[in-house]
Amino acid sequence: MDLSKLSLIFKIVIIAIIYFIIFAALRIMYKDMKGGAKKSDRLKTFGLEILNPGNSGNLRKGAVIPVKNEVTIGRKTDNILVLNDPYASSYHAKVYIKNGECILEDLGSTNGTILNGEVVEHKEYLSSGDEISIGSISFKFI
Secondary structure (H helix, E strand, O other), X not given: OOHHHHHHHHHHHHHHHHHXXXXXXXXXXXXXXXXXXXXXXXXXXXXXXXXXXXXXXXXXXXXXXXXXXXXXXXXXXXXXEEOOOOOOOOOOEEEEEEOOEEEXXXXXXXXXXXXXXXXXXXXXXXXXXXXXXXXXXXXXXX
């Protein structure tokens, strides 16, 4: 085989690779401009808006605590949301996400967790606008 024929084959292969890379890059840019992932693929975001901070100096009215995986609530400092309220237990409650839904669970607290005026016995699914009360502190689920 002649060396000039081999050189021609390499030139064609390199040009084909360059065109493939350009095509792949344009395809990726088109998907990004079109909106990327579908709306149903986007993750839901949840949060707890503070309605009444009570005597907790670390909380302020209107602040939002994001719920990513799990938020533990109680008086102990190793909780994610630390409450300074005499009616809050050390490990009072937790809010967590399971299968795209948010769940409020009372952790056997002494004074109970109130959801929309009702005492939570074990676990309750949360809906937007639900009000959670622990002692004098209250939150709105958003």
